[in-house]
Amino acid sequence: MKELRHITAKHPWSGMAVAADEAQFLNMILKLMNAKRTLEIGVFTGYSLLATALALPEDGQILAIDPDRKNYELGLPVIEKAGVAHKIDFRESQALPVLDELMQEEKYRGWFDFVFVDADKENYMNYHKRVMELVRVGGVIGYDNTLWSGTVVAEPEYPVSEYVMEMKDRFLELNRHLAADPRIEICQLSISDGLTLCRRIS
């Protein structure tokens, strides 16, 4: 908790009190879970990936998927300097085909301790269908951005761009879907742009 106090801030748009550093929070959760095998959908320059890699044991494994290798390679020297690059299996690809491939293999059913979804928002529902099969019972899926800049609870006249407004309905749909899914217990945290943790219970 001491660490969390250091990273509390105000959300830039909604003014909500939020923990600013989501990656630091992920790092703590993964350590508490003793997670060993994780899946990350959406890497960018590898900030959350580094936080994850630092939390896993020496023989921990992260399958990280992103179609943009250039950004991953931009952050890679930092990951290497931290001595955790050996834990990462980076796949340069759209996530859906990789997830579909994994689902064909019996080994990967219930394989992951933790899944972090932080990629194209349009596909979160498609990811949920798949990652529910890939995470173990007792494991956790984290969905990023589920407060969507505070718009999921904002008045309709809240001043945001067309894209943000359009995606707001997707997040409302996702949030309702997650809340109603009997296979998981959920907890929505006001960290950064909102992080929903889903623990698979069946």
Ligand SMILES: C[S@@+](CC[C@H](N)C(=O)[O-])C[C@H]1O[C@@H](n2cnc3c(N)ncnc32)[C@H](O)[C@@H]1O
């Ligand atoms: C918000 S960034 C990820 C940030 C990273 N998780 C972090 O916290 O440091 C979103 C990433 O999702 C990736 N992305 C977009 N569409 C994707 C897809 N279909 N499959 C996998 N990754 C995708 C983008 O290339 C981008 O790097």
